[in-house]
Amino acid sequence: MQQPQDDAARIGRALPSRRAMLAGAGATLASATSAFGQPEPPSTVTTPPRDFRPGASPTTYFTDPDVVTVDPSFERYIVPNSAIRRLWTGALWAEGPAWNSLGRFLIWSDIPNDRQMRWLEEDGHVGIFRSRSNNSNGNSFDRQGRQVSCEHITRRVVRYELDGSATILAESFDGKPFNSPNDIEQHADGSYWFTDPPYGGQLYEGTPDEAGGPSNPQGHLNPRLGQPAGLRTNKRALPNALYRIDPTGRIDQVLTDAQVPNPNGLCFSPDHKTLYLSSTGKGPGDTGPGGKGEIYAFDVGTGPAVSNKRLFSDCVVDGVKCGPDGMRTDVDGNLWVASNAGRAVGYNGVTVWNPQGKLIGRIRLPEVCGNLTFGGPKRNRLFMTASQSLYAVYxxxxxxxPA
Structure with a gap:
């Protein structure tokens, strides 16, 4: 996962005027009254801003003010009396939410704290699920109910079997270690597809290269500090890429950095015939220009074959770059995308696009959103990992x- 500073730097020059604009909008909202004579509920863009804490005053009279309709087609997906809730806070960088349907719990990664967390549906309890997690990032539950995780420190993909054992699914390609597996999803044919950008090659989210490697060129950093004895450190040797793990165990490189710079979040359309892939900014050790915060779509063929590359969205909303990261599709094929707009208040959260690439809705959060997934017993609750916190809305x- 790319950290927020890249997008913040990119939009920094435009912030004063935008803040003034949002402050004016906030003042208008704060003074407005609803058709029923009640004050409009606070929002992320009001002054003072909305309080998301569990014990805060109610924020919803009818439709959450931070669930925003951009196109009328989005109205059908809104539950009017459901409010965005912050379920938990306390992470350093929250990522990789995944819903376990049988156990009715959500897990996610707190990458810098080297742990996975778990939220229980029956009572909202949050506890540590796995520590150490090897600075895991993306997680998923496959169609057999097994957890699959992308690990930064070990540069590998692992699967936790139903008997409690763990299987290494991928740790190298062509004899070279991966950079830092990031996000993963299972295809209907049983294969696993995962992205491998370089964001884990830094102290905060993983471990840098050995001395002389791209993320540690001067050798000033010691990648072994704070790590268990025997950790195998490496130098970056592969391009950023998208990979496919065949059910036979064969690993294929599907796309490289030259085709989609810094591949990050990914998901499939409901029929698994379309692959969506986010392209994010430069990471540690990158020498190329890096991604531009865009989403690409591909037709999925047999095995690792993809074709018909096309720009799905540049993720610019109202002139603001809402950098994409993790994403999921709903049963109608709409794409729900985590939004990283840096310091642009009111544009972090989630953007929602129809299958034709048209923006239809947004969910505004007070923190940068890194990833999301659908969960709950009916799979109708959107869980969002955003910076330090976990949010949800029906x-x-x-x-x-399953994801």
Whole structure:
């Protein structure tokens, strides 16, 4: 996962005027009254801003003010009396939410704290699920109910079997270690697809290269500090890429950095015939220009074959770059995308696009959103990992598949 500073730097020059604009909008909202004579509820853009804490005053009279309709087609997906809730806070950088349907719990990664967390649906309890997690990032539950995780420190993909054992699914390609596996999803044919950008090659989210490697060129950093004895450190040797793990165990390189710079979040359409892939900014050790915060779509063929590359969205909303990261589709094929707009208040959270690439809705959060997934017993609750916190809101649709 790329950290927020890249997008913040990119939009920094435009912030004063935008802040003034948002402050004016906030003042208007704060003084407005609803058709029923009640003050409009606070929002992320009001002054003072909305309080998301569990014990805060109610924020919703009818439709959450931070669930925003951009196109009328989005109205059908809104649950009017459902409010965005902050379920928990306390992470350093929250990522990789995944819903376990059988156990009715959500897990996610707190990458810098080297742990996975768990939220229980029956009572909202949050506890540590796995520590150490090897600075895991993306997580998923496959169609057999097994957890699959992308690990930064070990540069590998692991699967936790139903008997409690763990299997290494991928740790190298062509004899070279991966950079830092990031996000993963299972295809309907049983294969696993995962991205491998370089964001884990830094002290905060993983471990840098050995001395002389791209993320540690001067050798001033010691990658072994704070790590268990026997950790195998490496130098970056592969391009950023997208990979596919065949059910036979064969690993194929599907796309490289030259085709989609810094591949990050990924997901499939409900029929698994379309692959969506986010392209984010430069990471540690990158020598190329890096991604531009865009989403690309591809037709999925047999095995690792993809074709018909096309720009799905540049993720610019009202002139603000809402950098994409993790994403999921719903059963109607709409794409729900985590939004990283840096310091642009009111644009962090989630953007929602129809299958034709048209923005239809937004969910505004007070923190940068890194990833999301559908969960809950009916798979109609959107869980969002955003910087230090976990948020959720009910929606009037279901996620397209287990994730």
């Amino acid at each position: 929606v009037n649709t279901q996620g397209a598949g």
